[in-house]
Every structure is written in C-alpha cells, then in structure tokens.
Amino acid sequence: MRKSLIALMLCASVGAHAEAVDQQLASVQLWLDKNRTDLAETALTKALLIAPTHAEALLLRVKLSFAAGQRTQAEAALALLAEAHPRSSALAQAQAYRRLAGSDGRDFATAEVMARTGRGDAAVAIVKRVFPNGPPGGDLSLRYFHVLASEPANWSLVTDGLRQLARQYPQRARYQQALAAQLASPEGQRRAQAAAEEAIRNDPFVIARERALSELDVAPDSAEAALAVLLRQRPADEATLAGLGRLRMRQGRHEEAVPLFSRALRANNPDRRNELSSLKRTSQFWAAVAAARRAESAEAILGATAEALAIQPHQADALNLRAQAFADQGNNVEAEAAWRLALEHTPNHEASLSGYLRWLANAGRLDEANALLAGADDQPALREMLTRVRAGQRRDEADAFIAAGDVASAEASLRAARVVLSDDPWLAFDLAKLLQSQQRLAEADAVMAPFARTAEPSSAYAYALFASSQGRLADAQAALAAVPTAAQDDSIRQYADDLQLRQQLEVLSQSSQPAQRAAAFAEAERLSQADPQASAAIAKALLQKPQATLPNGLAWMQARTASADPQQRHTQWQFALADVLVVADQPAAADALLAPYAAAPQRLTDAQYSQFQAVRIGAALTQGERAEAAGQHAQAFTWHAQAREREGFPVADANALSVEPEFAQTAAERALTRNQKRLDGYVHSALIYRDKSGDDGLSTTRVRELPTEIYWPVGYHGHALVRIDQVSIDAGTLSSDPNDQAQFGQVLAKAPSGIQPISQSADGVALGLGFETDHYRADIGTTPLGFAVTSLVGGLRYSAADATRYQSLELFRRPVQSSVLSYAGTRDPVSGRTWGGVVRTGIGGRLSHSVDGRTRAIGGRAAVLTGRSVARNDELRLSVSQSHDVIDRPNTTVNAGVALTYWRFAKDLSEFTFGHGGYYSPQQYFSVDFPVRWTGRWRDFAYLLEPSVGVSWASSTDSDYFPTDGALQAQAVANAANPPAGVTLPTPVYAGGSSGAGFSYSLQGALEKRVAPNWFVGGGFRIDRAEFYSPNVLQLYLRYEIKPKRGAVEYPPRLLGTYADF
Incomplete structure (x- = not known):
C-alpha cells in the first residue's frame, strides 16, 4: 500500500514538473519573439532548474549560448544533451547550432543575404554545402527553407518542408505563417492558378457542360436535360444559366429565360454583360400596343397607341388599333387617316386591310372596298387577305353572339373562322379566351398550344397575352423570347418590358434580399414612368415591405403624381394615388381625394x-x-x-x-x-368506442364515451365552451393465476398465495368550462366525477397564425387515458388503498411554416406526471415533421410527409403494481413515421383518409414492482424467494432493455354529411397496429350549427375529441 502511494506521488510530481517546464519554455519563445533575450534567459534558467535534462530546454540553452558567444556554456549543455538524449532530433539541431558558431555560420548568413538580394542560385549552393543532409530541423529548417525559396525551382521542396514543420510543431505560429507566405508568393499563386485551371479542364462538371452546350442545336432535348441536371449541381454557373436561357428562348419559354439571364448576369463577367443584357431588353412599343388591346374604352386605346406611335410613328399594328378606336368613337376622318397611313407604309398589313375593308363596307363604300379586292385571283396575298376578311366576319358574328349572351353560337362562329384560317393566332386567342371564360382551361390551352414555341412575332405575341392572362408570366416571356431579335418590333419589346415590370414587382414584393429589392425597384421605376397603375403597384410594394434603403411608398407616389403631366391621364393618377393611400392606412384621405369624382x-x-x-x-x-x-x-x-x-x-x-370565407366571391x-364567423357556434355530440387489447384486469381497455361540446358566441368577444363527457371504462377481470395476480396492486407483497379475481371498471362524467378568443383559450374542469380518483384539470393556450406561419404555447394539466389505472384510478384489493388517476402537468408548444404546399413543423412538451400513490415521473416529447401537398385542388388535397418523434421518461411506470401508473412510459423512445393524408369534399360530403407506416425503437432500465415503498419491495423480494407451496412467483423487478426496430402502421378515416344547412352527421375510425399495441377507435357524431352553412361543405370532417384530449 505504501509503495503504491509513493508511486502515485511520483507520477503527480512528474506531471506537475512537466507542466511547469512547458510553461517556462513557452515564455522563452515568447520573449525571443519580442527580442527580449534577457527575459528569455531568465525563463530558460527556471526551466532547467525544474528539469535539468529536458531536451528542448537544453536545445534552447545551446542556441542562446552560441548566439551570445558563450561557447563553454553551449558545449556543456550540448554534452549533457548528448548524454541524456543521444538519438534525439534536439541533439541534431544542437550540433547544427555548433557548426553555425564557426565558419559555417558565416557562410549560412552570407547565403541568407544573397537570397534576399536576388542571388538565389549561389545562396542555395552554399546552404546545401553547409547542410548536405537537408534541413537540420526546428528554426534552422525555417531559415534553410527561406534560402531555398529564393529559387522558384525549389518551390515544391520548400512547400513540402514547411508543411512538415507546421504539422510537427503546430504550436509554433511562425511556421504556419511561413507556410502561408510561401503559398501566397507569386510562384505559389501561379501554381495555384495552374492547378485550378487544370482542375477546371478536368472537372467532370465543365466537361459535361461544354458537351451539353455543343448539343443545343443538334440535340436540344438531351442538352436541356443535361443542363437542368448541371444547374442543380451549381445553381450560379454563368455558362450553364446562359445556355439554358438560350434554349428557353428557342423553345418560346421566355419568362423562364429572363431569370436565367438575370442570374447569369450576377456573375459580373464583363465579356458577356452586353450580350446577356441584350437578351433581357424589352420594347416599350409592344407594351403600349398590348395595353391598347387590353383596354376597354376608346379613350384608353387612343392614349396607349399615342404612346406607341411616339416611338414608331408608322407602325401598322398601332395605327390599326388607333383607327379602330376612332371608328368606335364615330371619328371617321381620323379613323380613315390612320388606316391609310398604315397601308401607305405597310401595304399588305392584313389587320389594317381587314379593318379598313370592314369599315368601308359598313360605311356603304362598297366600290372602294371592291377596288381594294380587285385582282384577288391574280394576287395570292390579296386572296389570302380576303380569306382573312371572311374569317374576320365570322369573328364579328362571334362578338355579336357574345354580346347577346349566346356563348355556344359564338364558339361555333369562332371555330368556323378557324376552319377558314387555322393559322391565325388572334382567332385562336379569341376562341381560347372564350373557352377560358367557361373554365374549359384544358381546351383553351390546347387551342393556343401551336403558338407557344414559334418565332413568328404575331403568334408569339398572341400566346404571350394568353399566358399572362392566366398569370403564367414565365410562359409569356418565353413566347416573346422565341422571336429572333431581328424580327422583334417595338410592340413585342414593349410588351416584354411590361412582363419584365410585373416580374420586378414580384421581386420587390416577395424578396427578402435588400440588394435584390433595390435593383428590382430601380428597374421597375424606370419601366413605369408614365404608368399610374404600375406606379401604384410599386408604391404598395414599398409600403407593405419597407426597407431603409428604399423610399417610403406613399411619399414616392405623391411625388410621382405631382410631377405627372396634368394633361396626361390626370384622373388615372388621382385614382392610383387614392389606391396607395388606402394601402398606407389612410382611407379617409383616399375618400377625400375621390370626393369630387363621387359627386x-x-x-x-x-x-x-x-x-x-x-x-x-x-x-x-x-x-x-x-x-x-x-x-x-x-x-x-x-x-x-x-x-x-x-x-x-x-x-x-x-x-x-x-x-364560408373561402367560398366568398369578392373581398x-x-x-x-369572416366578421360574422365570430358569431358562429355549435353543439357537437358523439358516441365514441375505444378498445385496446392486453391482459384482462390490467392493461386491457374498453372505453365508451358520450362527449358533448357546446361552443357558443359571446357577442364578438369570443366563444364560451362547455364540455360534458360521460365515460365508461372497463379493463375486464383479473386472472386467477397467482403469477398474473402478482402484477397487480400489493398482491405479491401481501397476498402471495393469490386473491379472488376482481373486475376493473369505472363510470363517471367529466365537466369542463372554457373561453376562447382569437389567440387565447382557457379552460378548467375535472376528470370524470365518479372515478376512484378525480382531479382538477385545465389549460391556458396562446396561438397565432397567418398565411404561412402557426405558433402555439400551452400550459396544461390533463388526464392520462392509457388504462383504468391511469385514467380512473383503482382500489388495491389487499390493502384497500386507492392509487392511480395520473395527470400530466406541463408546458407545450408548436411552430410550423407553410409555403407553396410545403409545411415544416416542430413541437414538443415537458411535463410532470403525478397520481395518487403513484411515483412522480418526468416527461419530455419532441417532434419534427415535414409534409408536402402532392395534390392541392379546390375540392381535394393529398399531403404526404415524414415525422420524427422522440420521448423520454425519467422512470418506466408502465405496469400495474402499487406505485406504478399503468401508462406507457419508456425511458427512451424514437420513431419515424410516413403519413399520407387525403381530404376532400363531394357534394354535401366531406371525407378523410389517412394511412401511415412507421418504425420505432424504445428502451428502459429495470423498474421495481413498488417504486414508492421500499418495505413493500423488500417483502415482495422475500415472498418471491420463498413462495407458497405449489406457487411460482415472479422476481419483483420489471426487466428493462432495448427493443429492436418495431414496425407499425395505422389507418384513420372519417366521413361527414350535411343533412340540412344547420345539421351535420358523421363518423370516423382509427386503427393502430404495432407489436403489443393494437388499439381501435370508432366514432359517430351529430353537430348542430347555430348559423346555417350553405355553399360547398368545409373539409376535412370535424371529429369530436374528448375533454381529456382537449
């Protein structure tokens, strides 16, 4: 014993000395770095006093002594180092210092000077003569490599050597710094650049990209697939983005091409900036023409065409639209002048010829019309024009039928016109819009599909208008981009500008990147100079999402309105400003601005x-x-x-x-x-049957519940809640087997020979009162009165939600319904004592975020579980999930996802002996589930079907039969060791352990029918299947709504939960 103690003391002493030496040596190096040799000497002396034979300390003594000219002291230290560490690297370095104390030192110093003055070859030769065996180690190696680095040919050798030094002495920062300086040297940068270029040349991504770009003309489909894959790998690669953008242009998918070029421009490649920018440029002319075609009044058409003709005074499309507007106003002089000007500069412009001919015919000037058509048989262009005029007449018929409300005849006329002129994009456009107005979207898309990817300007423009009317800006831009640049006129470029403006507004409204929003604002401001509606849209985006580097939306709009030409669209500017005032939460000011117009x-x-x-x-x-x-x-x-x-x-x-708000037609x-929904209320009653198989008298659970919930409005302030739940719960009859009876109450401790079988059941009525507002819900109540154990329960919950986020936080005290013991409590047949009636008291919360049908959620709770004569338990539950709407339609939704769940209980109190709680409480539990949720409605029915599969793992440690009473546990141990004759008793410890992966599945379904505006009936079921766990739930319910519910039914069905699950 004494020897062991001495050994321990020696080990502790050695460890303490080593730490002290290291501290002193660190001080030596610190003072040397600061050129304080005196202080370094002091620290070194202390180190050698602590450890006279320490290798590094002796090496430093040799180094400093030779440097100070104290050769005797250096030789003594060298001798001691050779004796104590004969084969160490420290000895080799010390011997090198001795050599450098002589002529070799002068040569080495000369070599260092020569290396710094550009005579690297001679310096390297000297150093290699001084140290023929290579670098001597430590600081001398650093000096050695500094000289070798003067010759670029030695770059790799020096770099490898410095890396080795840095690895060998990680605590010496100067070695790391030397390596960094070597890598940053011109030769290092050159080599790094060469390596990078070589890596690029050999990069499989670059090889694949160049191959795909080379196939754009010969194999566009395979090139598209390859570029899409590459873009997912490197979303910011300029060449990939530009290549895919060009492909989208060729496909007529210009809206998709624009963001691709925008992203490519972010690479800031000056060699390609002009090229890429030119692909994004747009035409103000075509935007004005498009605005004229969309306009509903002649005045608006004339205003839009005036803007267009200010850019291209003789463009036939704009002149024809202007002529039509004048004709609608009865201004025949201006109408004919516009048509004649259009035909003067574009003699074969079909729209102008058609319009002018119709106008002449309607004016009774048939001779002039026939003169235009004379010689049609000899002139194919005029013959084709005549065909178009006839098709136009069919279109006019269709317009008349639409005005009369005869949609079927209008469709027939348009289809007849298309038979005559199948390749006319505007006939197709009119037919597609008619079909779209009847919600026949697939047919409308089919009509316009032939014009989706064409280089013909008019066809592309027609398709762009159609796509943008459906909100498909990308398709509209793609259609315009398919037109070759040389074929694009001002009208197309202007409409592309209009689409670009709408896209910039989306960025300004939705982006969270300040720089991106600032760029979008600058571009939108440029594009909207003369457009009050677009300016209002920009101002509203600025108001709804303010940013310090951007102007206030209202002030900006007021300034723009004030600077607008009062003769140009003054009324529209006033209306636009009033619209912005409303968004700025100044509706009274908006009404005041509109008052003169209201009068x-x-x-x-x-x-x-x-x-x-x-x-x-x-x-x-x-x-x-x-x-x-x-x-x-x-x-x-x-x-x-x-x-x-x-x-x-x-x-x-x-x-x-x-x-219901979701079915309302207007804001x-x-x-x-939504306002009146605050006055909604209902009375909801159900019959619920639950059963879970297990051991009779213990874990078997059969529950019949008659819950009723009254949800009644209290003015506009909130809703009062009343809960009345009648509950009958039954576990069956305890087995007569003494071994099974030992699992219940105090039987094993006090009646090892067994007891008379007893049944386990309870009946009671749970009551609850509560109040709910927009964000808070509070309730207080009891577990069922009539149970062996009755407790006060309740909760306080806060929740908030908007279009994308949900959050809740709750304080709660709720019963645990796992078994008769946990829910109702029961009486021990041996002692007469009552135990059980477990309640969970704690805090919980949930956060979720939903965007574009994708929902991510995290939730959890922490609670204390207590019951009468039941051991206290602590619980922690966490869950994380993600789901996605696979199908999202007005009448049905299919959602699939994955959920991760983790539980932890301080104790496993799953059993039914006295002190246990009778509820599943593994000390560790983890599961992964994959649910699919299908909900929808059909006529007056709402439905739900939710299957799920999962896998779980659980583990627990051993648990005593009587965790709250040591005396009972001791008696049980004694009885198990000496059982009555003929009786076999279990060891009174529930063995813990870990389960392997357990697979499970579940299925839930529900169906609800509206039988009258105020009455709903429904039912539902749920089954769960896992190892040792197979509960079933069946529910039938009836609900009375105090306000009638008309229109489409809400979904999913509203099953009624019990107050225990509140």
Whole structure:
C-alpha cells in the first residue's frame, strides 16, 4: 500500500514538473519573439532548474549560448544533451547550432543575404554545402527553407518542408505563417492558378457542360436535360444559366429565360454583360400596343397607341388599333387617316386591310372596298387577305353572339373562322379566351398550344397575352423570347418590358434580399414612368415591405403624381394615388381625394368608374380592417357592409350570411363572412368506442364515451365552451393465476398465495368550462366525477397564425387515458388503498411554416406526471415533421410527409403494481413515421383518409414492482424467494432493455354529411397496429350549427375529441 502511494506521488510530481517546464519554455519563445533575450534567459534558467535534462530546454540553452558567444556554456549543455538524449532530433539541431558558431555560420548568413538580394542560385549552393543532409530541423529548417525559396525551382521542396514543420510543431505560429507566405508568393499563386485551371479542364462538371452546350442545336432535348441536371449541381454557373436561357428562348419559354439571364448576369463577367443584357431588353412599343388591346374604352386605346406611335410613328399594328378606336368613337376622318397611313407604309398589313375593308363596307363604300379586292385571283396575298376578311366576319358574328349572351353560337362562329384560317393566332386567342371564360382551361390551352414555341412575332405575341392572362408570366416571356431579335418590333419589346415590370414587382414584393429589392425597384421605376397603375403597384410594394434603403411608398407616389403631366391621364393618377393611400392606412384621405369624382360620377368613362369603385371599396375594407384590429367588430361589420354595397350587393340581413370565407366571391364578401364567423357556434355530440387489447384486469381497455361540446358566441368577444363527457371504462377481470395476480396492486407483497379475481371498471362524467378568443383559450374542469380518483384539470393556450406561419404555447394539466389505472384510478384489493388517476402537468408548444404546399413543423412538451400513490415521473416529447401537398385542388388535397418523434421518461411506470401508473412510459423512445393524408369534399360530403407506416425503437432500465415503498419491495423480494407451496412467483423487478426496430402502421378515416344547412352527421375510425399495441377507435357524431352553412361543405370532417384530449 505504501509503495503504491509513493508511486502515485511520483507520477503527480512528474506531471506537475512537466507542466511547469512547458510553461517556462513557452515564455522563452515568447520573449525571443519580442527580442527580449534577457527575459528569455531568465525563463530558460527556471526551466532547467525544474528539469535539468529536458531536451528542448537544453536545445534552447545551446542556441542562446552560441548566439551570445558563450561557447563553454553551449558545449556543456550540448554534452549533457548528448548524454541524456543521444538519438534525439534536439541533439541534431544542437550540433547544427555548433557548426553555425564557426565558419559555417558565416557562410549560412552570407547565403541568407544573397537570397534576399536576388542571388538565389549561389545562396542555395552554399546552404546545401553547409547542410548536405537537408534541413537540420526546428528554426534552422525555417531559415534553410527561406534560402531555398529564393529559387522558384525549389518551390515544391520548400512547400513540402514547411508543411512538415507546421504539422510537427503546430504550436509554433511562425511556421504556419511561413507556410502561408510561401503559398501566397507569386510562384505559389501561379501554381495555384495552374492547378485550378487544370482542375477546371478536368472537372467532370465543365466537361459535361461544354458537351451539353455543343448539343443545343443538334440535340436540344438531351442538352436541356443535361443542363437542368448541371444547374442543380451549381445553381450560379454563368455558362450553364446562359445556355439554358438560350434554349428557353428557342423553345418560346421566355419568362423562364429572363431569370436565367438575370442570374447569369450576377456573375459580373464583363465579356458577356452586353450580350446577356441584350437578351433581357424589352420594347416599350409592344407594351403600349398590348395595353391598347387590353383596354376597354376608346379613350384608353387612343392614349396607349399615342404612346406607341411616339416611338414608331408608322407602325401598322398601332395605327390599326388607333383607327379602330376612332371608328368606335364615330371619328371617321381620323379613323380613315390612320388606316391609310398604315397601308401607305405597310401595304399588305392584313389587320389594317381587314379593318379598313370592314369599315368601308359598313360605311356603304362598297366600290372602294371592291377596288381594294380587285385582282384577288391574280394576287395570292390579296386572296389570302380576303380569306382573312371572311374569317374576320365570322369573328364579328362571334362578338355579336357574345354580346347577346349566346356563348355556344359564338364558339361555333369562332371555330368556323378557324376552319377558314387555322393559322391565325388572334382567332385562336379569341376562341381560347372564350373557352377560358367557361373554365374549359384544358381546351383553351390546347387551342393556343401551336403558338407557344414559334418565332413568328404575331403568334408569339398572341400566346404571350394568353399566358399572362392566366398569370403564367414565365410562359409569356418565353413566347416573346422565341422571336429572333431581328424580327422583334417595338410592340413585342414593349410588351416584354411590361412582363419584365410585373416580374420586378414580384421581386420587390416577395424578396427578402435588400440588394435584390433595390435593383428590382430601380428597374421597375424606370419601366413605369408614365404608368399610374404600375406606379401604384410599386408604391404598395414599398409600403407593405419597407426597407431603409428604399423610399417610403406613399411619399414616392405623391411625388410621382405631382410631377405627372396634368394633361396626361390626370384622373388615372388621382385614382392610383387614392389606391396607395388606402394601402398606407389612410382611407379617409383616399375618400377625400375621390370626393369630387363621387359627386359627378357621370363624367367618368366606364373604365374610370370601375377603377373609382375599386378604390372606394378598398377604402371601406381598410376602415373595416382597422375597426377589427381595434376589437370594434360591430363597426367593422358596418364598413364591410358598405364595401359590399359598393360592389353592388346591399346587405339587408347579417344573419343571412352563411357562405364560408373561402367560398366568398369578392373581398367585401370575404370580409363580411369572416366578421360574422365570430358569431358562429355549435353543439357537437358523439358516441365514441375505444378498445385496446392486453391482459384482462390490467392493461386491457374498453372505453365508451358520450362527449358533448357546446361552443357558443359571446357577442364578438369570443366563444364560451362547455364540455360534458360521460365515460365508461372497463379493463375486464383479473386472472386467477397467482403469477398474473402478482402484477397487480400489493398482491405479491401481501397476498402471495393469490386473491379472488376482481373486475376493473369505472363510470363517471367529466365537466369542463372554457373561453376562447382569437389567440387565447382557457379552460378548467375535472376528470370524470365518479372515478376512484378525480382531479382538477385545465389549460391556458396562446396561438397565432397567418398565411404561412402557426405558433402555439400551452400550459396544461390533463388526464392520462392509457388504462383504468391511469385514467380512473383503482382500489388495491389487499390493502384497500386507492392509487392511480395520473395527470400530466406541463408546458407545450408548436411552430410550423407553410409555403407553396410545403409545411415544416416542430413541437414538443415537458411535463410532470403525478397520481395518487403513484411515483412522480418526468416527461419530455419532441417532434419534427415535414409534409408536402402532392395534390392541392379546390375540392381535394393529398399531403404526404415524414415525422420524427422522440420521448423520454425519467422512470418506466408502465405496469400495474402499487406505485406504478399503468401508462406507457419508456425511458427512451424514437420513431419515424410516413403519413399520407387525403381530404376532400363531394357534394354535401366531406371525407378523410389517412394511412401511415412507421418504425420505432424504445428502451428502459429495470423498474421495481413498488417504486414508492421500499418495505413493500423488500417483502415482495422475500415472498418471491420463498413462495407458497405449489406457487411460482415472479422476481419483483420489471426487466428493462432495448427493443429492436418495431414496425407499425395505422389507418384513420372519417366521413361527414350535411343533412340540412344547420345539421351535420358523421363518423370516423382509427386503427393502430404495432407489436403489443393494437388499439381501435370508432366514432359517430351529430353537430348542430347555430348559423346555417350553405355553399360547398368545409373539409376535412370535424371529429369530436374528448375533454381529456382537449
């Protein structure tokens, strides 16, 4: 024992000395780096006093002594080093220092000077003579490599040597610095550049990219697939982006090409900037023509064409539109002048010829019309034009039928026109728009599909208009980009600018990158100079998402309106500014600005009046939203009703509003129904049967519940909640086998011979009261009265949600329903004591984020589980999930995802002996589940089907039979060791362990039917299957809504949960 103690003391002493020596040697190096040799000497002396034979300390003594000219002291240290460490690297370095103390040292110093003055070859020769065996080690190696580095040929040798030094002495920063300087040297950079270029040449990505780019002309399909794969690998690669952008242009998918070129431009390659920028340039002319074609009034058409003709005064498309507008106004002189000018500069312009001929015919000037058509048989162009005129007549018929509400005849006329002229994009456009208005979208797409990828300008423009009307900006841009640059006229370029403006507005509204938003604002500001509606859209985006480096949206719009030419579209600028005032939460100012127009609405054109009403509706809605935010819901109803009246639908009876917000047709109707939904309420009752197989009298559970929930509005303030749940729970009869009976209560400790079999059941009524507002829900109640153990329960929850996020936090105290023991509590047949009735008290929360049908969520809870005479337990649960809407349609949704779950309990109290809780509580549990959720509606039915498969792992440590009573446990151990004659008793410890992977599956379904506007019936089921766990749940329910529900039914079905699961 004494020897061991001495050995331990010696080990501790050696360890302490080594640490002290290291500290002193670190001080030596520190002072040497600061050129304080005196202080370094002091620290070195201390180190040698602690450890006289320490190799590094002796090496430093040799180095410093030779440097100071103290040769005797150096030789003594060298001798001691040779004796103590005869084969060490320190000895080799010390011997090198001795050599350098003589003539070799002068030669070495000369070589260092020569290396610094450009005579590297001679310096290297000297150093290699001084050290023929290579670098001597340590600091001398550093000096050695500095000389060798003066010759570029030695770069690799020096670099490898410095790397070895840095690895060998990681604590010496100067070695790391020397290596970094070597790599940063001109030769190092040259070699690095060469290596990088070689890597690029040999990079499989670059090889694949160049191959794909070379195939763009010969094999575009395979090139597209290859470029798409490459872009996923390197999303910022300029050449890949540009190549894919060009391909999209050739395919007519210009909207997709624009962001590709934008991303390619971010590479800031000056050699390609002009080329890439030119691919994004647009035409103001075609945007003005497009605006004219979309305009509903002659005045708007004339304004738009004036802008177009200011850029290209003789362009036939714009002149023809202008002529048509003059003709609609009855200004025949200006109309004919415009047509003649168009035909003077573009004699065979079909639209102008067609329009002019129709106008001549309608004016009764048939001779002039026939003169234009004379010689048609000899002139194919005129013959074709005549064909187009006839097709145009069919189009005019269709317009008349549409005006009369005869859509079927209009479709027949347009299809007849297409038979005559199948390749006309505008006939196709008119037919597609008619089909689109009837929600026959697939047919409309099929009609326009032939024009989606064409280089013909008019066809591309028609398709772009059609695609953009559906919100498919990318397809519209792609169609325009398919037109070769040389074939693009001002009209196409202008419309491309318009699409570009809309795209920049999307960036300004949605991007979270300040630099990206600033660039989008600059581009949008340039493109919207003379457009009040576009300017208003920019201002609203600035208001809704302010940024310090961007102007205030309202101030910017006011300045732009003030600087606008009062003779140019003054009314539209005023309406646009009023629209911005509404968004700026100044609806009263908007109404004041519109007051002069409200006093004399007859002065407005139809288009102006529509815009005027839209702004006034927005002002009323904003006032209503402000009242709602202040909790003044009755006042909000008044404003929303006013907005609805301005839409042309006066609200006579609020109680008649029974449309759900999601089915409302207008913003005002949605606001009204949302407001009145606060007055919704219901009475919901159900019959629920649950069963879980297990050991009779213990874990078997059969539950019959009759829950009722009353959810009643309290004015606009919130809803009162009343819960009344009648519960009957049964576990069956305990087995007569003493071994099985030992698993219950105190039997093993106090009645090892067994007891009379007993049944386990309970009946009671749970009661609860609560109140719920927009963000808070509070309730208080009891577990079922009549159970052996009854507890107060309740909770307080906060929740908030918007279009993409949901968050909740809850404090709770809830019962554990796993078994009769955990839920109702039970009486021990031996002692007469009652135990069980477990409640979970804790805190929980959930966060989720949903964008584009993808939802990510995280949740968890921490709780303490307590019960009468049950050991206290601590619980932690965490879950993470992600899901995606595979199908998302108005009447059905299919969602699939993955969920990870982790549980941890401090104790495993899963059993049914006295002190256990009878609820599943593994000390570690982890599962991975893959659920699929299909919900939808059909007629008056709503449905839900949710299958899931998963795998789980669980583990626990050993658990005593009686975790709360050591005396009972001791008696049980004694009884198990000496059982009554003929009786075999278990060891009173529940063995722990880890389960392997356990596979499971579940299936849940529900169906609900609206049998009357206020009445709903439904049912549902759930089955779970896993090893040792197979519960089933069946529910039938009836719900009465205090306000009638009309329109499409809500989905999914609303199964009623129990108060215990609240």
